[in-house]
Amino acid sequence: MAMMMPPRMNPSDSASGPKQHQSWSPYDNNGGTCVAIAGSDYCVLAADTRMSTGFSILTRDYSKIFQISDQCALASSGFQADIRALQKNLDARHQTYQHQHNKQMSCPAMAQLLSNTLYYKRFFPYYAFNVLGGLDDQGKGCVYSYDAVGSYERVGYAAQGSGMQLIIPVLDNQLKSASPLVLPKRESATPLSESEAVDLVKDTFASAAERDIYTGDGVEIIVINAQGVQKHYMELKKD
Amino acid sequence: MSITSYNGSALVAMLGKNCFAIASDRRLGVNFQTIATDYQRIFEIHEKLYIGLSGLGTDVQTLYQRLKFRHKLYQLREERNMRPETFASLVSAMLYEKRFGPYFCEPIIAGLSEDNVPFICTTDLIGAKQYSSDFVVSGTASESLYGACESMYKPDLEPDDLFEVIAQALISSVDRDCISGWGGIVHIVTPDQVITKTLRGRMD
């Protein structure tokens, strides 16, 4: 009986089927960290500029921040090809919205759109860890933090990516507000000024670059406020 | 759940000006159920040498008992206390003895030498020593602790300031780790005295 079977298959591993090569993975992690802080009338978004794969650095100068509208920007870390496709997807949807409604999408509306876009690929996800930041309809800073399949929450500050665990406790220490259960209801936006928030972000990235191998080279910071969008850049350690 | 995160723990030690501080959380859990909120992870070996042990609770206790025993024998034979560097080597050797069936513990050793120069060191679960001139961390909240300490630490802090820094770093970090927390305990050791303080944080 055994001799009649094709040579590759043995009765002993009929359960597993024919021998397989080690398969390739459709995902890769290109590393990096993203942070955002919401203020009373501004929003700060920052991401490092390193792109890596495995233990190699591919480039030191890659932007993870994407400006979707005048008042809304997306910072994402994870698998760069999925992130790029996600950015193009959102951009196309935003352009359609502008044609249909003759105005730009508000940040909360974009937040919901991003969530739906991510969940649409629930069973083959975008490997993207996103932080969306901008100004809401009242002109106050807003930050939304996502997981890979679209569950999201509006928060006063957020971090995602390889340096997330290193940075979040520091932001908690500086920015955490009272519990949402406390009455009267408090603002989720931080009382810090814009320049203090930018300095805090620079400090946290410098610390993360020390201890996280995937974070480094440089940090790109954008500030969205009533005057528009301003960009800053700070060098980080290259090791 | 991994064996090293079964009980949950967080430990940190920092160097200051002629002093050191060592701090830990107080929770002991079984997976996600909290069992004790006063669990001791930092032990005194002699008045200028402390060891903190993170990881599996039973190994924490066993290792402490074995180290206490070895140090007592050393005291009898040498008629003096062990130097921190020597003790660190002892811990490393004892852990490596169990290379293929290790203790699931990652100790932090902190002490003052005879000339009161502070010393801190950590090892992994099989004894690889890592000296440091600023801070060492251990436990399930270690990544958060790295970030917090890296941001908050400054060299040559006086004991009071060192206490503030280590307390803030510990509390911020364990608040983001669901299996460590329930307060904290800090020992600040100077050449003249040992100050022990308990911290109150989120009790969850």
Place this chain on the structure above:
Amino acid sequence: MTGKQPYVGQGLEAPHAFTLMPGPTKHTQYPYVTGTSVLGIKYKDGVLIAADTAASYGSTVRYKSVERLKACGKHCLIGASGEISDFQQILQYVDKLILNDYMWDDGNNLSPKDIHNYLTRIMYNKRNNFDPLWNTLVLGGVKNGEKYLGVVTMIGVQYVDNHVASGFGNHLARPIFRDEWHENLTLEEGIQLLEKALTVLFYRDRSAINKVQVANITEAGINISEPYALKTNWDYNAFKNPTVGAEGSW
């Protein structure tokens, strides 16, 4: 998805990602005949891209005269590492793209950036269908005085930089480039730098051979050199006595 796009034609219907029915495989998930590293650097007047001419069949260096650098259009050159048959397929797609662009006859032609984007979309789309083109592509070009150098990997990751490499080149050549590359390399210096990296790759990459081609892309056009051999030195002490000084060796 009707057949308007150049790369969707007969026999390339989007397959279902997971099929439980056994039968002939229509997705290849491992390579057979592969090329090794491709290197690229920008220099003062343009872009230089280099690769050896070997194609390996597993551990055998099976073909020794394979051209892994191909010009695409007037402004762009693509170098590929990985599966050679997939590279030939990619060249077909790019040819169709360039042809369609030419047929518009509108005085405009595709820039290297456009082709880079196109390739990225192809690679990403194939990856989404679990049927990747097993290549890492290095793309370089000059248009309107702007130098462009970029990479696309088989799962659709893309980036641009002043110096790039694929495969082993990332580990062995990039550090050399990081040390020695600067904005104003002359053509000779650029070629010297590439040859240095190619030599190291020949010494240390088992699928590399000592027969290389260097392509020079400038505003004036594209020039791919004839294959030639690098000067090698096997007299280094480190080669003669590799374990001297290494702890624990004999």
